[in-house]
Amino acid sequence: MTIDLDQKVFVAGHRGMVGSAIVRQLQEKGYQNIVTATHSELDLTSQQAVDIFFETHKIDQVYLAAAKVGGIHANNEYPADFIYQNLMIEANVIHAAHQNEVQKLMFLGSSCIYPKFAQQPMLESELLTGILEGTNEPYAIAKIAGIKLCESYNRQFGRDYRSVMPTNLYGPYDNFHPENSHVIPALLRRFHQAVQEDLDEVVIWGSGTPMREFLHVDDMAAASIYVMELDGAIFKANTQPMLSHINVGAGVDCTIRELAETIAKVTGFKGKLSFDATKPDGTPRKLMDVSRLEQLGWKASINLKDGLENAYHWYLGNIDQARSK
Template sequence: MEHSSKIYVAGHRGMAGSAITRKLREKGYNNIIAKTSKELDLRDQKAVHLFFETERPEYVFLAAAKVGGIVANNTYRGEFLYDNLIIEANVIHAAKLYDVKKLLFLGSSCIYPKLATQPMNEDALLTGSLEYTNEPYAIAKIAGIKLCESYYDQFGCNFIAAMPTNLYGPGDNYHLQNSHVVPALIRKFHEAKVNGTPVVEIWGSGRPLREFMYVDDLADGCVFLMLNYDQKQFINIGTGEEVSIMELASLVKEVVGFEGDIKMDATKPDGTPRKLMDSSRIKALGWRHQKSLAEGLKLTYDFFRSEDVRS
């Protein structure tokens, strides 16, 4: 991939896609194609094929997806399955038809079984049942992985897939009902601080363990893989570090400067009890994340305040 190569970032306005776009520009890639969902509905196969036929991108980062937290995943199950299936199928198939040199499909750590052996390595895929609350999204992402693998096998397409751990950072969704845990906590603690609320209530027991990665580190990993990885086997991108939800909440509380108390609502679902990915394969290739959780949370909160990104 040369600095002048024509690169399409699908989902460039999302958290991951915008980070990939920033990272590409930072590294000197100056021929990036980007279309908003209004300009190009990736669920429309004819529109996708016309775009690829007209633009002829050489490299594709497929970061477009319908995403959300536990509530959104469990509430809009049909939409999460259908939209993600059709987006990835349209883009991957068009990339094959119009001779894209290389495609990177961005998946999710929720593809792994709910009770997978920890840390979860790539061989754990399809070895057990999925977490019910995000099963449709996970199934769609698994289908995307398998589509890349199948096109790699049948047609010789250099289509690779990367599975990031839980992400946070600039470009996240801060809706209190439909967001992931980090942005939801940032907004809750910020509003409690501003309003003088004495207690912040958080879903679940606080015991589940999670791994979090600053989204710009994920973007760096994706560019690294596009330049250095050409195997059919999908590959994890993570930090290898985990924290409990209670510990995360305490970190966010400190970063925001909230001085009240935290109350856990154990009547609400925890989700998967533990999610730590084994990222030894990408580390063996020479890549590692740069930002600690504390550093990333501070940068994210600074962005939240400066951009007024609440919705």
């Protein structure tokens, strides 16, 4: 399949961790017309603003990486924000893309779309087969709606709107907020502070037993572009009817305890690790079945230790920026 590098590609959420990685890799591949907009330039929750943007810019392709995201604490504290903002962003962008004859769109979802007790590793077909994890149900429902929006526009209008479901992501430009971040940036920040303050103990939320899979954002960006560039005939030949989403992950997982021990080594922390079992663990295990993506020809290449070292190096060089999030 010949790739047209002159197509006008809109990356929604280009300042976020995933969006920025997609922009970097599109540039490296030679794409010449990458369109971006900051929140002050374009409020994606405003239907009118999004409609005008698409009418003005004549977009050819869309990577929908914009979303309101956060960890367990943020999801518990701000459920209305998570479901409302994500629903509005998805509905506005996907509908405006259709209205303006954008044939190709990539929607980035989340592994939290799968049931709390889904079969492990989680197949794409596990979607909507059981109850969701309660701590992030509003966010998960919004992401499921995004998948179904893509499927519905494909069914009704013949669009080519694809969805990728990443596992837990980390890397440069992550959110290192002390309360609203995900587990890896939260632990990197906490262990770094412990080293700086010469503490002899770091306390980690939960029992340490849940198992999680982690994928470096550069791998996620590479997978997103790879799936977007797949020939439509190949894509359809490898999908089940009405199944537009593809899992993206590393294919291996580890316990939270093992993650914390690795982060301690990466940051140089020599003290004790303690686990506060009174805090929520979340889903017992979340491992993606990535066989479908591997059959399509893509596999993750960055191992966890190397990825953590890369993320920590970025954090050290951008502490002021990371603290402001």
